[in-house]
Amino acid sequence: MMNSNLARLALSAVLALAPAGMTAERAHAVEPGTVELTFQVGERRGAIMVALFDSEAGYDKNAPAHATRVPVGEAPLKAIFPGLRPGRYAAKSFQDVDSDGAMNANMFGIPTEPIGFSNNAPPRFGPAPWQAAAFEVGVEGAAQTITLR
Numbered sequence: 001m002m003n004s005n006l007a008r009l010a011l012s013a014v015l016a017l018a019p020a021g022m023t024a025e026r027a028h029a030v031e032p033g034t035v036e037l038t039f040q041v042g043e044r045r046g047a048i049m050v051a052l053f054d055s056e057a058g059y060d061k062n063a064p065a066h067a068t069r070v071p072v073g074e075a076p077l078k079a080i081f082p083g084l085r086p087g088r089y090a091a092k093s094f095q096d097v098d099s100d101g102a103m104n105a106n107m108f109g110i111p112t113e114p115i116g117f118s119n120n121a122p123p124r125f126g127p128a129p130w131q132a133a134a135f136e137v138g139v140e141g142a143a144q145t146i147t148l149r
Contacts, residue, residue, distance in 0.1 A: 030141035039077040090133035091118040114148035
């Protein structure tokens with residue numbers, strides 16, 4: 001079970017959102033220094049809220065280095081973060097199905113809207129741990145596909 005702080009953490013991570021694109025999976029060449037995240041969703045409603053972290057401390061404190069909102073519309077759903085320095089990054093995301101700007105959760109704090117993490121890392125009584133979600137971004141960039149569940 002996820003703790004009740006997860007909903008608040010996810011919301012705080014996306015409050016400072018700036019429009020941008022995203023994608024995952026390396027099906028094509030990625031621009032140097034760019035992370036592309038592609039999202040797989042069940043429902044075609046709302047928006048995908050994404051926070052990208054450049055350190056384990058930021059990830060644990062839910063202090064993203066970058067954040068974006070991707071409207072759910074035509075496929076593919078992509079978020080693109082350009083101009084990143086090489087290093088380790090991790091992403092937390094959720095689908096704001098009802099477009100209320102918050103990740104909804106039940107009375108036990110378990111999200112009622114689809115969530116996902118980079119590497120499709122599974123949540124563990126809260127967000128997936130940094131070690132499971134972190135991925136390398138080289139000078140050539142990186143791409144991943146995240147399935148929201």
